[in-house]
Amino acid sequence: MSAYPEGTPCWADAMFPDVAAAKSFYGELLGWTFDSASEEHGGYTQARSDGKAVAAVVPQMQGVEGPAAWNLYFATPDAAATAARIRENGGTLAMEPTQVGEFGTMAMAQEPSGAYLSVWQPGSHQGFEKTGEAGAYCWAELTTRDPAATDAFLPAVFPFGMKRMDVRDVDFSVFEVEGQAVLGRLRMTEDFPPDVPPFVNVHFAVDNCDAAIATVTKLGGRLLFGPMDSPFGRFATVADQQDAIFSVIDLTTTEGEMPSFS
Missing domain, CATH: 3.10.180.10 (2,3-Dihydroxybiphenyl 1,2-Dioxygenase, domain 1)
Structure with a gap:
């Protein structure tokens, strides 16, 4: 189980x-x-x-x-x-x-x-033993150029409910399991280079987003997007020194009102 x-x-x-x-x-x-x-x-x-x-x-x-x-x-x-x-x-x-x-x-x-x-x-390995805290996984978004295909596929494979964020010019949906949000889906815009394929962007929580960015760049990685403040936390998307893309987010530093979903 x-x-x-x-x-x-x-x-x-x-x-x-x-x-x-x-x-x-x-x-x-x-x-x-x-x-x-x-x-x-x-x-x-x-x-x-x-x-x-x-x-x-x-x-x-x-x-x-x-x-x-x-x-x-x-x-x-x-x-x-x-x-x-x-x-x-x-x-x-x-x-x-x-x-x-x-x-x-x-x-x-x-x-x-x-x-x-x-x-x-x-089997014996259940998965994450820690989430939602600094140093651990906390969120992910499937980032795609074909949201209609993704939105039809995921609820057919997993027991997902789906809600769309009511924000102009942002095509973003959230998938839920038992009423809890577990995954985001973001439509890729022209801001994404054309050679970047659809991918699942994994978010790791950090104590301080800006300090994490400084560490990434010091270690040979790159800042790709951000930092940006949001109601969910201050976050940035980065690549490590081997080009693995992920995001870092400070969940304690929030700004703005939570968006509505329908």
């Missing part, structure tokens, strides 16, 4: 050409410490914040090209059934349901607009 309701983001990991560099980067930025690498599972290395599992890094597999990227997992009680719904609703399976030792079963997919996501049926 999963600790997370079906459809809830429950884990995140990333493949890196240089895992040692990734550990150094995220260790300084987010205060992560790292377990010993699991040679049985390709050098998979779990990251911890305050001793609690929060993410993992893994060496990039031979033959895999392109920049590093964060990968978000959604909880499922039955990976095979979720994989079937992915296929039936226009998604593509990049990895069929695969058992990962005693830890659980995973599948990796590409939704119709092109963003990659994964599903996780837990």
Whole structure:
């Protein structure tokens, strides 16, 4: 039985050409410490914040090209059934349901607009042991140029309710599980370079957004967007020194009124 309701983001990991560099980067930025690498599972290395599992890094597999990227997992009680719904609703399976030792079963997919996501049926590994605090995952947005395709696909695969944000010139929706917002969907505008594909933007909480940006740039990463104040927190989108894109957000520094959704 999963600790997370079906459809809830429950884990995140990333493949890196240089895992040692990734550990150094995220260790300084987010205060992560790292377990010993699991040679049985390709050098998979779990990251911890305050001793609690929060993410993992893994060496990039031979033959895999392109920049590093964060990968978000959604909880499922039955990976095979979720994989079937992915296929039936226009998604593509990049990895069929695969058992990962005693830890659980995973599948990796590409939704119709092109963003990659994964599903996780837990065994001994339930997922995040800490969320919504500095040093841990707190939010994600699927960023796409084809919101209609994404909006039709996700509720057909997961038990999602959906609400649209009532803000002019911003096409943003929120998906809910059991009445709780679990994922955003943002339409990509011309502000995004044309060579940037649809992706899931993972947000990690930090104590201070501006200090986090300074650390990112000091360590060889790049500021891509922001910082910006919002009712949800002060945030910025950045890339690490291996071009993995993610966002940092200070959840305690908020500005403005919460938008309405319908």
